[in-house]
Amino acid sequence: MSVALHELVNNIAAVCAGQNQSLPAACYHRDDFLGLEIEAVLSPGWHCLGREDEIASEGDFFTAAVLNEPVIVVRGSNAGIQVLSNVCRHRAAPVASGSGNASAFRCPYHAWTYNIDGSLRGAPLVPKHKLKECRLPAIRSECWGGFVFATLDDTVAPLHESLFELNAQIANYNMAQMHHVVCFEETWDCNWKSLVENFMDGYHLSVVHPQTLRPLTPTRLCEPMISGPAFTGYIANYAKSAPRRKNHSQTLTDAEKRQSKLFCIYPSMVASVSPDTLVYLALQPDGTSAVKVKWGLSVVEPDLPPSEKISRIEKWQAINAEDHALLSSLNRGLQSKLYHGGALAPANLEGTVSDFHNYLTGRLSGYLSASALT
Numbered sequence: 205m206s207v208a209l210h211e212l213v214n215n216i217a218a219v220c221a222g223q224n225q226s227l228p229a230a231c232y233h234r235d236d237f238l239g240l241e242i243e244a245v246l247s248p249g250w251h252c253l254g255r256e257d258e259i260a261s262e263g264d265f266f267t268a269a270v271l272n273e274p275v276i277v278v279r280g281s282n283a284g285i286q287v288l289s290n291v292c293r294h295r296a297a298p299v300a301s302g303s304g305n306a307s308a309f310r311c312p313y314h315a316w317t318y319n320i321d322g323s324l325r326g327a328p329l330v331p332k333h334k335l336k337e338c339r340l341p342a343i344r345s346e347c348w349g350g351f352v353f354a355t356l357d358d359t360v361a362p363l364h365e366s367l368f369e370l371n372a373q374i375a376n377y378n379m380a381q382m383h384h385v386v387c388f389e390e391t392w393d394c395n396w397k398s399l400v401e402n403f404m405d406g407y408h409l410s411v412v413h414p415q416t417l418r419p420l421t422p423t424r425l426c427e428p429m430i431s432g433p434a435f436t437g438y439i440a441n442y443a444k445s446a447p448r449r450k451n452h453s454q455t456l457t458d459a460e461k462r463q464s465k466l467f468c469i470y471p472s473m474v475a476s477v478s479p480d481t482l483v484y485l486a487l488q489p490d491g492t493s494a495v496k497v498k499w500g501l502s503v504v505e506p507d508l509p510p511s512e513k514i515s516r517i518e519k520w521q522a523i524n525a526e527d528h529a530l531l532s533s534l535n536r537g538l539q540s541k542l543y544h545g546g547a548l549a550p551a552n553l554e555g556t557v558s559d560f561h562n563y564l565t566g567r568l569s570g571y572l573s574a575s576a577l578t
């Protein structure tokens with residue numbers, strides 16, 4: 205018989221408080237645990253949707269989702285970015301699909317047409333007085349570091365306020381000035397937390413990535429960077445034999461020219477920034493055993509030759525494929541009745557995993573306590 209949900213949360217809170225342990229398997233495969241995560245962790249969170257310069261010109265847009273809420277991310281006439289509901293106010297068809305440039309969004313069902321600020325331009329054959337104040341609702345959004353974030357929660361603190369200390373650690377990389385090259389949308393067959401933990405774990409680098417990362421950022425050179433209520437991060441130092449990168453940002457310190465900094469903005473975004481390249485993965489759970497991933501790559505150089513772009517993309521495709529293959533194999537192990545969680549490696553290697561678990565259990569415990577009081 206499975207333990208009650210609140211008991212499971214109490215157990216993991218006790219484990220996280222006392223020692224560095226991985227989470228029990230139940231946290232990765234129970235539907236009720238994911239339901240609680242959606243309520244307590246994901247719904248109140250800020251979620252990365254992509255890069256600002258994916259939509260550089262007025263009318264540029266791409267479609268996305270904030271959890272299960274379909275949205276359009278669009279650059280408006282005042283050069284600002286808005287995140288609009290992608291659900292027609294008539295009978296709920298999506299008014300936009302894919303990405304592109306639009307002067308208006310015309311619903312494919314009955315041709316209601318919306319301006320790019322979300323206001324209704326026209327609804328064929330429907331009297332105007334029936335459509336007063338009809339528009340696509342705007343969802344709360346914020347740009348930070350060149351990323352577009354959105355949240356479904358109007359009460360959470362502004363994102364940039366909670367990232368102040370993280371910003372101080374990575375400001376020299378000038379992420380906001382980097383240039384979007386490409387993004388991909390994929391589904392990985394693992395629990396969303398497994399992907400966060402994996403990306404933030406320097407312990408696996410030399411083992412899972414013997415050709416792609418070990419020669420550059422071997423496990424033994426990883427060190428902690430920073431953690432806070434809304435983020436965690438670590439530094440992957442470059443091996444002495446790793447080639448020096450030429451086109452790095454002018455603001456980097458000598459140490460930063462030989463480091464990648466990896467960070468997680470809770471709950472669902474992980475990224476790696478290096479002197480010449482930024483890679484991010486934005487996650488949305490799709491059940492307990494699958495996660496939708498939008499991952500993208502930006503570069504420092506505005507006019508990088510196509511061959512070099514392809515080389516950086518292929519390198520990260522190879523890294524992600526190695527991680528994806530490994531994470532797929534975890535799903536089965538996490539169903540095992542004999543697995544109850546194990547010891548984590550020291551802080552320079554898996555401290556970020558503990559940070560994530562502490563964040564998670566803090567949110568879950570807080571939510572359950574608040575629910576018990578109401």
Ligand code: FES
Binds near residue numbers: 296314315
């Ligand atoms: S559902 Fe959009 S116009 Fe009818």
Ligand SMILES: [Fe+2]
Binds near residue numbers: 402413523
């Ligand atoms: Fe990896």
